[in-house]
Amino acid sequence: MKNLYLIIVILSLTTNLIAQKKIAEKQSKSVLIMNGTAHLGNGKVIENSVIGFKDGKLQLVADATLVRIDMTAYDLKIDAAGKHIYPGFIAPNSTLGLVEIDAVKASDDEDEIGNFNPNVKSLMAYNAESKVTETVVPNGILTAQITPRGGRISGSSSIVQLDAWTWKDAVLKENDGIHLNFPNTFRTGRGAENGVIEVNKDYIKQIEEIVNFINTAKSYSSSTPKERNLVLEAMKGLLDGSQTLFIHANDEKQIIDAVNVFKENGINKLVIVGGYEAYKTTELLLKNNIPVLLKRIHEMPVNDDQDYDLPFKMAKILTEKGILVGLENSGNMERMNTRNLPFLAGTCAAYGLDKEIALQLITSNTAKILGIDSFCGTLEEGKDATLFISEGDALDMRTNKLKETFIQGRLINLENHQSNLNKIYKSKYNQN
Template identity: 45%
Template structure:
């Protein structure tokens, strides 16, 4: 397949105003300027003229419950929260539902990869990286068991009258020590012979062998500083902060400690009364300025359904400091670097997977984002969904009375 004359955003910061993208067996084998590339009809099975439309790498919904929930209000469709406190052995991969109607809606906006992530407890479980299409969860798996997710204890608590003012949590020290003790036990288990298997510690073993990431869900300054110390104490490889509301305050420490950040939803209100109203919009730019590796994610209310708005979260970050290509990287290549699949996904380059989409206009702007064509590993993706079907249905209904 050859896609030609598209306005290409590669995801790594480069732009080709009129690109020719050659795809063979699901892999990008050619990337040239269309004006400088001559070909015959017999060179390719399929040639598609994009006529100046925008081409992007598939966006990545990091830290999401996509595929793990269908209707949040219906408990039977919520497969992301297990009982128990320490559940590193709980895997989201096998619970991923490729037939989800929510997934069909989300991918129609260019979100083609996701990281289904467990929730709840102190250690929620282990996430995996999945394609937003496939026959079953095995077929959709891109990277199994990429990392364990830790909900770091809250360092503050609200006042008794629930005012915005917060005070230091009295249980923080004890809860933090319990987490240290669990990791100490898991580390000892990983370095010794096991007379009997412990599923929880087995799931933690690769965290100490540089094969599995550790994701720390935390926001406040005290939490972030303590996580940096925790990472250095246990010598964890590829640690990641998820949330990171105060990450800009310790950006240099995070960079020096080589800790990446999955940044909280930019479409948020400030947590504190004294903060600027646009602080959530501009945090991405501050991390970019300090050289911290970060991506934008959408954890929060109705996060699975609202993952369709991921391009527009990046668009807001672009409006508040990031360049357009930096904003695109924040939901594509940067996310893939953080979750460990950047050698194959995240940007449009020769040798990488043909996971990309085409939009009539700028995909980061809700006024012009209109995805007309998408590929996952070189396979054409159906961009239809229930909302589009209902739109067409009722559009025809009300046009029947118009002459």
């Protein structure tokens, strides 16, 4: 009997430890937010705004001094006086939900064996109940592009909203694009001391492998094969333009060669991911209408002869050249660091970019790059009611304090295991 009682106690404690937060229910009451400063995500600001939404869609976004409001048309009213309203931030090229604990192999599902895997679908592996994911929402990141890693062609990404029970509940756009890691022009010498850099002697050969794979996919697509090949079949979206090719490349030669190779082979819908030296290739990018998802800017310059603040200025340089720019956050501890996405944009503003243009780097610009701008990325009538109210400037870590958050009109619970631990230890040390 004692053993049975002990088992019950252990199971009870375990259940409490692993329990997930409650997922918000579908919006059932219309909402009206008044008196807040609305940052629309398209460069515009409404100082005294009125925002109404019903059934998950924005019905009213206007200046309160210019419209007559039927207060009886809304069930709930929120006074946002002195606060700021933003569209939900978007995290592209993210592995949220694909890895829970780096050191636990069973929780790591971000890549597959093999070099050419366009048929791999990251959405199938997405864990909507990830404890890491629920920690980024309180900073305003409400949408993400879930992206695979590894190999030459990693697979396809999908776009999700970050409050769901399963991947089927979360998905906003399935298989939006395929991700390719372009060959490096240089590599660290194997066994070399002090990380000596050497020319990648296989660079041309590796590019030829990509071209051969594309040609094989073209032949498969234009014929009636006796046997179905899922790998080659997965390339169809790139060949017919229904999918985007996200090219992960950083240095100047990589970017130039990548654009030329894929244009010559009939793949025209391209995005550069990383793009550290994209500022050296702006004419080529502009000519071919290619946007850039800039690598994490909170890093040191790559080369000794570069300005110490080059990463901070990169978005401004590209934007002023006319390039459509978004921010991505891949790198060390990228899932946990996703919560810092708004502060990357804040740094861009601190280094010369207008604050509202910096906001576009993680809202409307990214939505356009990912092809979801018809329903996401800005506060506009007819779009999803995915937004939040912050006590202050959401691009500043000191004042990014979310009060109310909505995804498709659903009021989101911002509590998570970190905020619960915060309450527990504040109570323990009488800091409430």
